[in-house]
Every structure is written in C-alpha cells, then in structure tokens.
Amino acid sequence: MVSLTHLALHVPDLDACIAFYEEFCNMRVVSERPGKGSRIVWMAEPGKEKSFVFVIMPGGQSRQLAENDYSHFGFALDGREAVDVIAARAQAAGCLIWSPRQDGFYTGYYCGVRDPAGHYVEFSYGQPLGPGAEEMPAP
Structure with a gap:
C-alpha cells in the first residue's frame, strides 16, 4: 500500500x-x-x-509563476457561497489571482489565491472529489 x-x-x-x-x-x-x-x-x-x-x-525563494501557470494546491469547499467568501477576503488582502468562475465537470466553481510564498491555491466546489462530489453526475 x-x-x-x-x-x-x-x-x-x-x-x-x-x-x-x-x-x-x-x-x-x-x-x-x-x-x-x-x-x-x-x-x-x-x-x-x-x-x-x-x-x-x-529558506525558500518566492515563486514567480507565469500568468498561464496553473500549478496549485486545491482545497474543496462546501458550497459556491464559500468560494465567493474566500475570493472576497483574498481580494481585500490583495492576493486574489483568479476571480470565481464556473468551468467544466472536473473544475467546478473555483477561485485562485496566491500565498505569501507565491504558490497558487485553488478553492473550489463541485469537482468530482471533496464536498459535493457524491452529488456529481458522471460526465
């Protein structure tokens, strides 16, 4: 295992x-x-x-990701409203990089935030894993 x-x-x-x-x-x-x-x-x-x-x-260096670099850590939230709340907090803190948006089956509803080290962090709802996954129909 x-x-x-x-x-x-x-x-x-x-x-x-x-x-x-x-x-x-x-x-x-x-x-x-x-x-x-x-x-x-x-x-x-x-x-x-x-x-x-x-x-x-x-001891790390700040990451300088290209605008089209979607390397990220993903956190699932329990609803679209929770994504909107995180996005608003990130906007106020100056670290929002992807405004909330709805994409396809594997992406769901999400926003992106930059951590202090430059890593991208995605907050999502409606992906086929995490909260709400059991309600997702197959593509």
Missing part, C-alpha cells in the same frame, strides 16, 4: 505562510520542531492530522 501523507515546502517567510494557511485554508499547526536554521512546522486540517500535512520550513 502507498499513501500520500505530506507535502514539504521551503518558504521565504514562515510566519506569513502559517498565518495564510490558518486564515484561508482552516489549517492549524499540529507540530513544530527546531530545524533548517529556524523551525519546521506541520500544518493540517482539523481531523486530518494523521492523514495529510503540509510541512513548511524557512
């Missing part, structure tokens, strides 16, 4: 990234230890602490 358990990222400003993932992604610090010249932090969504974490540590 193989299971995806974590994603590890070097970031230029550890505290800014912790604050971003707490505010926008409902993630919490679940472990913190010394390392990499400062500290290494594990963050997870409530209830998923033993199944998947972001490991973030200092």
